[in-house]
Amino acid sequence: MASLEHAVAPPVSHHAATSTGLPSLKLAMWLFLASDCLLFGALISTYVLYRGASTTGPYPSDVFDIPYTSVSSFVLLASSLTMVLALAAIQRGDVGRSRVWLLATALLGMTFLGGQVYEFTSFVREGLTLKTNVFGTSFYVLTGFHGTHVAVGVLMLLTLFTLSFAGKITQDSAMTVELVGLYWHFVDIVWIVIFTVVYLIPTNPGPGG
Amino acid sequence: MADTHIDEPAPEVRARAHAGRHPGPKEYIRIAIILAAITAAEVAVYYIEGFKEILVPVLFFFSFVKFTLVVLWFMHLRFDSRTYARFFVMGLAGAITLFLIVLLTFQVFSS
Numbered sequence: 206m207a208s209l210e211h212a213v214a215p216p217v218s219h220h221a222a223t224s225t226g227l228p229s230l231k232l233a234m235w236l237f238l239a240s241d242c243l244l245f246g247a248l249i250s251t252y253v254l255y256r257g258a259s260t261t262g263p264y265p266s267d268v269f270d271i272p273y274t275s276v277s278s279f280v281l282l283a284s285s286l287t288m289v290l291a292l293a294a295i296q297r298g299d300v301g302r303s304r305v306w307l308l309a310t311a312l313l314g315m316t317f318l319g320g321q322v323y324e325f326t327s328f329v330r331e332g333l334t335l336k337t338n339v340f341g342t343s344f345y346v347l348t349g350f351h352g353t354h355v356a357v358g359v360l361m362l363l364t365l366f367t368l369s370f371a372g373k374i375t376q377d378s379a380m381t382v383e384l385v386g387l388y389w390h391f392v393d394i395v396w397i398v399i400f401t402v403v404y405l406i407p408t409n410p411g412p413g414g
Numbered sequence: 415m416a417d418t419h420i421d422e423p424a425p426e427v428r429a430r431a432h433a434g435r436h437p438g439p440k441e442y443i444r445i446a447i448i449l450a451a452i453t454a455a456e457v458a459v460y461y462i463e464g465f466k467e468i469l470v471p472v473l474f475f476f477s478f479v480k481f482t483l484v485v486l487w488f489m490h491l492r493f494d495s496r497t498y499a500r501f502f503v504m505g506l507a508g509a510i511t512l513f514l515i516v517l518l519t520f521q522v523f524s525s
Contacts, residue, residue, distance in 0.1 A: 400453075
């Protein structure tokens with residue numbers, strides 16, 4: 206396949222033998238991500254159920270700033286690119302470049318989080334708090350859980366960045382970077398769904414609206 | 415000197431052979447450009463009056479394509495063992511089932 210001419214072979218790392226022939230840590234990460242799908246499935250269902258059910262405002266259309274949130278989406282998508290570039294670099298054995306991409310991913314994640322803090326602050330100023338109405342409750346819980354996942358991801362990225370200076374992130378430990386990458390991309394795909402379902406799909410006015 | 419003893423390949427070697435090869439940076443950048451273009455299209459469609467009637471299916475389609483691209487290329491499910499894909503699809507199917515049960519139970523689609 207021509208597009209794979211610069212393909213990178215995942216390095217053979219030194220894992221203990223497993224009955225599946227697959228690294229247990231990677232299998233466990235995929236199982237964790239599958240379970241996290243259920244968590245976000247429940248939160249998104251709750252949001253869709255309640256977003257148009259508020260009897261008092263502010264309603265979604267009163268507070269959402271689509272251009273602003275679109276920029277946040279681009280930032281998170283860009284962070285997924287830098288994450289795979291970090292993985293490709295460590296799989297080639299280029300620790301220095303991997304370190305740069307890991308830091309870039311963490312910075313983009315922090316930018317996204319900063320944007321979310323700003324958004325929450327402006328919503329509160331407009332009168333939408335966790336307790337204002339059911340839209341506020343379901344919105345803050347869903348996006349708050351996602352933001353918490355991003356924050357955990359940033360901590361993991363910064364840990365990898367720090368460990369790389371101690372010589373603990375090498376080509377042999379590329380699996381560690383791959384596991385953090387899987388988590389990070391999962392956070393990205395959850396945002397892809399949230400951006401569409403929460404921000405872009407218009408809401409029917411509630412009983413009071 | 416016929417050596418009849420053949421070592422079993424280590425699990426990680428078998429896993430690697432099973433996994434195939436991950437794409438390189440050029441392929442990743444290409445995917446990222448497509449993802450950015452789709453996101454731009456999503457926002458554009460949101461503002462274009464002509465799309466109001468079909469906005470929801472169009473947005474779901476764009477979202478599905480972005481989701482699939484990230485999972486297949488950035489998370490390597492296209493290149494890795496199918497066991498990982500089975501695990502993930504299991505969770506995803508559970509989430510979609512949960513979503514549909516909740517919304518059908520509370521008759522969200524009929525309102």
